[in-house]
Amino acid sequence: MTARPATVRVAGGQGFWGDWLEAPYRQVTGGPVDYLMMDYLAEVTMSILQKQKSRDPSRGYATDFVTQMERILPTVVARGIKVTANAGGVNPRACATAVADVARKLGLGGKLRIGVVTGDDLLGRLDGLIARGHTLDNLDTRRPLRDVRDRVRSANAYLGAAPIVDALQRGAQVVITGRVTDTGLTLGPLMHAFGWAPDGWDHIAAGTVAGHIIECGAQCSGGNCLRDWQRIPDMAHVGYPIVEARADGTFDLVKHPHTGGRIDVASVTEQLVYEMGDPRAYITPDGVADFTTIQLRQVSKDRVRVSGVRGKPATDKLKVSVAYFYGYKAIGTLVYAWPDALAKAQAADRILRQRLTDLGLKFEAIHTEFLGASATHGPLALEDVDVAAIPEVQLRVGVRAREEAPVDRFTREIAPLILNGPPSVTGFAGGRPKPEEIVAYWPALIDKRMVQPSVELIEA
Amino acid sequence: MKKRLVDLAHARSGDKGDTANIGLIALKPKDYPLLVKQVTAARVARHFKGMITGKVERFELPNLYALNFLLHGALDGGGTISLKTDAQGKVFSTALLRMEIEVRK
Numbered sequence: 001m002t003a004r005p006a007t008v009r010v011a012g013g014q015g016f017w018g019d020w021l022e023a024p025y026r027q028v029t030g031g032p033v034d035y036l037m038m039d040y041l042a043e044v045t046m047s048i049l050q051k052q053k054s055r056d057p058s059r060g061y062a063t064d065f066v067t068q069m070e071r072i073l074p075t076v077v078a079r080g081i082k083v084t085a086n087a088g089g090v091n092p093r094a095c096a097t098a099v100a101d102v103a104r105k106l107g108l109g110g111k112l113r114i115g116v117v118t119g120d121d122l123l124g125r126l127d128g129l130i131a132r133g134h135t136l137d138n139l140d141t142r143r144p145l146r147d148v149r150d151r152v153r154s155a156n157a158y159l160g161a162a163p164i165v166d167a168l169q170r171g172a173q174v175v176i177t178g179r180v181t182d183t184g185l186t187l188g189p190l191m192h193a194f195g196w197a198p199d200g201w202d203h204i205a206a207g208t209v210a211g212h213i214i215e216c217g218a219q220c221s222g223g224n225c226l227r228d229w230q231r232i233p234d235m236a237h238v239g240y241p242i243v244e245a246r247a248d249g250t251f252d253l254v255k256h257p258h259t260g261g262r263i264d265v266a267s268v269t270e271q272l273v274y275e276m277g278d279p280r281a282y283i284t285p286d287g288v289a290d291f292t293t294i295q296l297r298q299v300s301k302d303r304v305r306v307s308g309v310r311g312k313p314a315t316d317k318l319k320v321s322v323a324y325f326y327g328y329k330a331i332g333t334l335v336y337a338w339p340d341a342l343a344k345a346q347a348a349d350r351i352l353r354q355r356l357t358d359l360g361l362k363f364e365a366i367h368t369e370f371l372g373a374s375a376t377h378g379p380l381a382l383e384d385v386d387v388a389a390i391p392e393v394q395l396r397v398g399v400r401a402r403e404e405a406p407v408d409r410f411t412r413e414i415a416p417l418i419l420n421g422p423p424s425v426t427g428f429a430g431g432r433p434k435p436e437e438i439v440a441y442w443p444a445l446i447d448k449r450m451v452q453p454s455v456e457l458i459e460a
Numbered sequence: 461m462k463k464r465l466v467d468l469a470h471a472r473s474g475d476k477g478d479t480a481n482i483g484l485i486a487l488k489p490k491d492y493p494l495l496v497k498q499v500t501a502a503r504v505a506r507h508f509k510g511m512i513t514g515k516v517e518r519f520e521l522p523n524l525y526a527l528n529f530l531l532h533g534a535l536d537g538g539g540t541i542s543l544k545t546d547a548q549g550k551v552f553s554t555a556l557l558r559m560e561i562e563v564r565k
Binding site for chain 2: 043044140266274276279291292296329331365371376378379396439440441
């Protein structure tokens with residue numbers, strides 16, 4: 001048994017697939033860290049990856065992760081940093097193989113053990129599960145999954161930290177998973193490092209809160225922070241967050257020295273309430289965290305201490321994320337200039353809608369916005385604005401239908417307005433909008449016993 | 461006298477399906493009770509009238525001097541279904557900060 005560390009530092013490297021490419025490298029080189037966690041999977045990402053895999057069985061994972069690993073692996077191996085990432089998508093094994101290839105190419109063959117976590121993918125098991133009474137009812141609409149069964153593109157259970165702990169205990173230095181919760185990528189390392197018990201609910205909750213804070217990258221260290229945003233320093237070199245945890249479950253949020261951004265009670269609080277439901281019950285596969293017990297204290301510049309976190313036992317369910325084909329949509333835009341910019345855009349919208357009606361096109365929804373006036377804040381935005389003085393307005397009209405034909409016809413009704421609608425119109429350089437497939441999200445629950453995570457090891 | 465929430469609080473919002481959440485955080489802890497008293501679920505529902513189709517729920521986080529609001533039916537179906545620019549409810553936060561509340565001078 002090795003000695004337990006006094007503190008463990010888990011760095012957040014990616015808040016989503018598409019986050020800053022410089023961040024992981026800066027996290028592993030900017031100062032000491034023990035773990036690097038990277039979150040790649042949004043709800044719809046899985047269906048895109050499933051589509052890639054169906055065309056090519058060697059794909060279906062976040063390829064950017066492999067590129068990142070190529071850049072950071074020499075440092076990671078030299079410094080003994082461990083990496084957790086849900087970059088495996090619907091093909092964690094292929095992702096791990098690609099990383100192992102990269103490691104050998106870098107001369108790190110024999111120096112890297114990769115853990116692969118699978119068991120979350122339910123796509124091939126759906127009919128059996130439904131036949132055995134697991135109806136996978138939509139959490140919002142209560143409808144059973146069989147209603148859309150023939151249109152399902154992907155189905156994944158959210159796994160928790162347990163298989164990550166297992167992989168780390170078996171010596172994996174890089175752990176690549178499929179649909180593991182964002183928070184599990186941080187909690188797993190802390191459970192492993194401190195030997196926290198799976199039913200030590202306060203510890204589990206503390207690690208979950210730590211994971212929630214850093215899972216969106218710089219969004220807790222100055223990014224997207226409203227309070228005094230103009231005074232947050234050097235955002236060009238924003239420091240991504242690091243959890244510096246202790247065995248008792250308290251932890252500090254910090255960032256590397258000589259980085260930009262700001263870690264204070266305001267920036268951390270904004271991230272804590274992000275995507276929050278009932279704060280007394282933040283449910284993960286690992287346990288339930290009570291966000292009303294969290295205490296925050298600024299202990300020094302760019303260091304916030306988190307303590308007091310209490311947890312409750314895990315539920316007997318796992319969340320399942322299903323993606324299914326829904327229909328089609330398209331969005332068209334035109335820009336109208338002063339004078340009467342908003343009135344012109346409104347007139348164009350009326351004309352367009354009349355033409356769609358005359359054509360007999362049926363849509364599930366037609367949605368109009370006036371960007372520069374009321375697109376995001378609706379009628380609230382125009383309460384104290386001199387509407388006649390607005391310099392320009394972008395008309396943005398979207399349509400949605402189950403069939404492609406009406407959506408396609410809609411896309412041909414935007415450009416004519418340039419010559420046969422209201423005046424002072426521009427901004428159509430992008431050309432005709434394209435109908436886009438909608439793959440929608442179906443949240444459900446499943447009995448935990450139906451899902452068995454599995455861990456295998458690959459040596460580079 | 462009346463004050464806008466933007467002078468009393470900061471906020472962040474996000475999504476869960478077709479529901480937007482807004483975390484409203486007092487700039488000064490002493491103003492938190494004022495937010496609790498005046499920024500009720502009913503008041504927020506009136507503020508967003510015409511912009512949301514469902515109900516508004518409110519949760520208190522006195523430890524963070526924060527209130528969390530759930531605005532149901534705010535996102536035109538949410539996620540990939542939504543036709544809105546703000547399909548993920550990211551700026552409902554500042555829309556709430558436009559609200560005026562009564563403050564004792």
